[in-house]
Structure formats: C-alpha cells, structure tokens
Amino acid sequence: MATAMQTGLTRRTFFQVSASAIGGLMVSLYLDLPLLAQDQKVKSPPDAFIAIHPDGNIIIQVNRLEFGQGVSTALPLVLADELDADWSQVVPELAPAADVYKDPIRGMQMVGGSGSISTSFMQYRELGARTRAMLIAAAAKRWGVSPDACSAEAGVVHGPGGKSAKYGELASDAAQQPVPATVTLKEPAQFRLIGKTTKRLDSRAKCDGSQKFGLDVDLPGMLVALVAHPPVFGAKVKSVDDAATRKLTGVKDVFEVPVAPGGSGVAVVADKFWTTKQARDRLKIDWELAGLQLADSDELWSRFRELGRTKGMVAIARGDETAIDHIPESDRIIAQFEFPYLAHCPMEPLNTTVRFDGDKAEVWAGSQLQGVDQMAIAQTLGLKPAQVTFHTEMAGGGFGRRAVIDSHVQREAAAIAQHLKGTPVQLIWTREDDVQGGYYRPMHLHRVEIGIGSNGMPVAWRHVIVGQSLLAGTPFAPKGGGVDPAVVEGVADTPYSVANFHVSAHQPTINVPVLWWRSVGNTHTAFVMETLIDELATRAKMDEIEYRRRLLDPKASKLRAAVDLLAEKAVWRNGLPQGHAVGIACHYSFETGVACAADVSLDHSRPRVHRVTVAVDLGLAVNPLTIESQVQGGLTFGLSQLVPKGAITLKDGRVEQRNFDTYAPPYISQAPLAVDVHIVPSTQAPSGIGEPPVPVIAPAVVNALAKLTGKRYRTLPLASL
C-alpha cells in the first residue's frame, strides 16, 4: 500500500475502551491534537465511535455530516471491513460536535474538499482492526487458546475445534482486553466490503418519508422564526411598522436581530410556519442604505473587463512573460470568459433549531462545520462551546452552503433563541431568503492570451483572472494577503505543460458575500482550460484526446490514467448519429483525475446531453456504487452553469432572482439521459469524488456545441444558441 495510506490515527490519538452498563463494548479515542487552539485534552464519551451491543448490533458514529455524498455508508463500511462485522448489523449515527470527531488530518470537524474518505479512511480502518483484535483476544482467553488460532468473519470469532462466539456475546469481555499497540491492517485482496458495490444504508428511510432532516426537528413547544433580511447586503433596519404583524393570531414576538454581513433584520416568531410567513409579509420596514456599496452586475462586468486588461497579483510565473509578444498574431488566441454568481440552493432550505437555557444551549442543525457553528452559537449566547450541545441532523444537500465560516444562519438562530430563553425555536430560511441571501459562487472574468508553436502546441500562455477571494477575512486567508488559491486553482496548477506560463489575479472587494460552491474554483477554471485546449486541438487538426495526452505533464499520472481509460471506453464517439457531436474534457482536482466524453445534440436551441462516459482515477475505490452516483450527480450539478436560469445577478445592490422561478438548477430534461462511469483500478490511497466530476461537464458540452454550431461559448450561462 502507498505510504499515504499509513497516516491514520495521529501519534497523539489514543484508544479508550470500556464496558457498557448493558454488557457491550464501547470504543473511543483520546485526542491530544496540539495544533488546535481551542483544545484542551478532552476525553470523549466511551462510545464515541463504536458501541457493540449484546444483541450484536454495532452502532458506528460518523464524524461527518451526511448530506447525500454517502459518507454515512462509506465510513461504517470501512470500519466494518477491518472489524469483520456482519454488515446487516451495522447502524450508522451522525456524531454531534466534539473534538474527538475532528478530521484527523485537518484538525477540524468538517465536510469539505472532498476529503471525508481520504482523511478518515485509515482512522476508521484502525478503529475496526483494533476492536476486532480485542474481540478475538477475548474469545481466545475464554477458550484458553492463542489468539493466533482464532479468526473472525461476519461478526463471529471462530476458534479451534469448531468453537465460535458472536461479537455481541464477546463484547463485554473484549472491553477488559488491553488495546493492541499495533495492528496489522488487511491487504486489499482481503477486503470483504471495501471495493465492493454496497447499497446506501439510508435509502429506505429516504423513500418512505421516515427520514428526519433538520427541518423536520419538532420539539415540545417549539416556535418557528423567519427573518426579514435587508434588501441590500449589510443594510440595517431604520424603522419598522409591525402593527399588522402583531395582530395575527399565533404571533409570539417581533424584534430586530443582527444579520451578516454587518446589517440587521426583523425576526418574526410564531407558532407555525404559515403564520410566521404571513406575519413576515405584513412587516413594513424602512432600511438604512447609506454608505453601502450597491453591487450591480452590469457595472461589475465593466470593472472586471478593465481589470482583466491589466496584470494582477502573480500566482505563477514560469519562463518568459513576454514570449507571447514575439509570436505572430495569426498564431495567437485571445479569449475572454465571463461567469456569473451562482447560488447553491440545496433542496432542504437552510435552518437551525436552538434552545437557550441561560447556562447552556442545545442545537439541531445540518452543518458541514459543526465545531465552527457551535463556537459561533456559544459566542452569540455568551457561553463556552462545551455548554452548547450540537446535534448533527441529516441535511438535504449542501454543496458548500452548510460550510460557512461566519456561521451566519447559526448566529441568527442563536440571537433569536436568546430572546426566547427556555423556548426551542427553529429558524427557517425560505427559498427566497436562500436565493437572495448571498454566499454565492463568485462571478469571474478570465482573459487569456495563448501563443501557438509550429507543432500546434501552446508555447506561451498569459492569463488574468478577476474574482472575489473566498478566503479574505477568514482565518484561512493567505498570510499577508496575496493570491487566494481558490481563485486560481485549476489554472495556476494546470497539469498541461506550457514552457512560458504566467497567471495573475485581481481580487476586488464587492458587497456580496461569496462562498465555495461544489468544486470551488475549478467550476470556472476547468471551463476556461478545457475549452481552450479543445480549441487548440481543433486548430492543430488533432484528435482532442490525443492532443491532451501529448500536452499533459508525465507526472499527472491520475489524470493520464483517467484520459487513457476514457479513450478506451468512449469508442462510441467515432460512430455518432447525424446531428450529434462529442465533447471531451478532463480535469484534476481534489487529488482525483476525471475525464469525460459527452454526446450532445441541439434541441430547440439548447444542448441536449444524451450520454456521458466518465473515467475516474481516485485511488482505491471504497464503494463503486457511491462513486457512480456521485459522478452522475456531479455532472448534473456542473450543468447548472449552462441552464438558462443559471445566474444570480444584481441591480442597484439588490439580487434580481427570487426563487426557482427565476434561478433554477437543471430539471430532468436538462440532465444527461445516461451516464456510464469507469474507475481506474488502483490500490493507491483513496481520494475524493464529491467534487471532482463537477468541473468537466460544462466544458465537454460546449466543446461538442462548437462542433455543431462552429461557435465558441465563453459567457455563462449559455444564451440561446
């Protein structure tokens, strides 16, 4: 196995086991991560990760939010494999906010960067393997034999002479066994679950209405809160007439609350959603807009176009910056790309439920950053994080929208709960609040000049990117300012080899909150790179896959492997029906290589995507079925860049879209008809799959369109063709 797979539990993480009152085994970790400022040595509850009950059921805590990506099946699967558990007895639970659930590599509890499997793979394997060793040791002791004479399979320890004992029967004895200092993990050939196709554990509950999401939390006496948010980001309430609101039966309270970034709004609290909604609609609010920057898309584009003509902060400078100026104009491509703001719009509207009891609080929320949100709520309520119990609720999508460093939804919810001390209150952001509420994928402009050599390959490349920094103002901002990696990722680190390669970035400050959107900077950078490479291949009269192979850095092994597999699997591209064309794109992000071929035709001046073949190299494939689903879903998510209602725009500081009538992700007829997914066989450490498929589809589709219409498309979303 690769060395990267040896990093699981850090040296400072220790096991802690104990017997449970009902005679089971509970496994936890003792954490001492020195890099975390807020940490003291915190002992976790004894069943923090595994509880084996006498009836054989194994409860496994998942240290991440489940919001569709499949982690609540994948991590238990990894653990259960090393534990040799009976898969039918495994029950996952979403762990609450706690230090013990911090990502063992990244030091914070989080879902992001497609890292859940890559960073917890070894952690969960070791948890399973050590627990298995203790169960075997307990059986060996009971039978008076050496542990080496015993084996385990499907939740049963087998010993000499046909002896056997179920894990549930051994659990309390196992808790008395010493934790093995070292443990030998399985070789890939020994895996029973890892690498096999396994269905999700949460399917049935999500098909019969019984799955509870954050919005379904219902507590005795719970009230519902909506906030009238300012029409311009950062605006404050000047005056409010709430007479009509207060007259409505069921309304409990109306009051002003702080609203990020730096503004205020009016909270309305009532007994039920519909009352609250009607009550909010009746508010008459006068807003203070003085001194605020009124963002306006048309004006921003003018400014971005000016900036794009000048060099920005240097992201990468390789070779001669002026090389391009010596290349004849006929051998140059000058291209400008424009990408709008995009909203995430997870299907479950944002929400958080809080009950504040003076010296403690309890929270129910689907969060990608439980610890950050717990801290924000504690700060708002004047508590310590340990006084805030934070339950992780199943979330209806997120795509980055539930990973917000300023925890603005949680802060609003906490401020409201503080006002209603002792009463649980659920803050709901309606779809309108969500679409208009900011935290968008930023708008971007790229201006690229390419000089082409005599062999048709690019020899000089000058690239300016204009876009807001995602990290500015957060603890993750580059030290001393400078280029935000999220602005230039996918361009500055391109695996294409160009001798003279210069990338710079302008990061204007704009009064619109921005956020990572599934696959982050790669959403726009892959589009630019892959459409330009395609154009270069066309000019060189070369096959577009062959052209990419020639230009790819030999060291880009995972992307190369994906491209090679695609070439093998997408042979259909040579026999397309009349009116169809194939578009190719590939991209490397989050340590995963993805290549795709899309079969596209024109239907009423819009692209129709018939079939997509995708090849991925993500190291060891933990669950091929989840990988297939994530690729299929990721492609559709990527197509939200092309659909007609795929843009958030602003006029005089106000967002022009309101709901799915004016901003809409792809519907079924805008998604591919069929997607086949092929995985490069590998025993390398697993990398992510949630984000990497997103960037490739939009460029692949417009590359096909270029063949059908003869035009290059550089402004998104696509206008009528």
Place this chain on the structure above:
Amino acid sequence: METYHLTVNGQRREVTVDPSTPLLWILRDNLKMTGTKYGCGISACGACTVHLAGTATRSCVVPISRVGDRPIITIEGIEADPVGRAVRNAWVEHDVVQCGYCQSGQIMTAVALLKQTPKPTDANIEESMGGNICRCGTYVRIREAIHDASRQLK
C-alpha cells in the same frame, strides 16, 4: 380559523386552521407528517408532491380551503399501493437517493405517472417528472428506476 375534515392515507383527520394555509403546512405542522417536504413554496420544485384524488399535486400552493373531500395520499401512505411499493422498491434497488430530500416528491410523481402510463417512454418520464428538482442530480437513476418499476408491474 375554520375547521376542516380531511382523509389522509385513509384516515379521517380534523384541523382548525386559517383557510389560506397550504396543505403542505397542514401535513407538516398540524398533522406532524414530515415526509412531505418544503422546497420552494411556489410549485416550482415538486418536493411537496402528494396525491389529491389520485392526481399528483403540489401541496405547497393548495390552500386547505380548496381541498374539499378529495382524499389525500402522502409518501407515508404510498406503501399501501402496489404501484407505490414497486416504485419504492425500484428506488432502493437502484440506489437512487443521495440527500433524499426531494425523493418523497419524486416518488409521488413517479407513482402517479405509472398509474396513468404503465409503460412510460423517456419522453413521458420527462413530461411527468419535468417539474421535480433533484439538486443532487439523481435523474439518471430516477429514470432507470421508473423503467424498472414499470417492468416489475408488468
């Protein structure tokens, strides 16, 4: 406030509410049946789809005053229906769901489609399912699961 008598999944229920309250919020807030989901409130995403007298209906825009005596079937009651069972089993068999939040509405719409059109074409599917958003992008598997449920029902 008015009192209404409803038949939900075959059971008689009584609620006293503002007549403008959408059926969605009656189900969720009054009857505590949270399987039916709020996604947009303007009939543009389909997450709130229920059957009203057998017709797939966006419950977020139907005021309780307009329901009348039409029977209501929700995701919680779809198991009682053979088509409902076939669709749900196909959904599980094809590992359709991701976040799952839209799937109550997808399933309710698919069941209504198969009751009307037992052998749907891809065009039929796109027409019937065309207003249901799945942000996770499970559409490819939804399509396969509907075809499969159709085959199972013969």
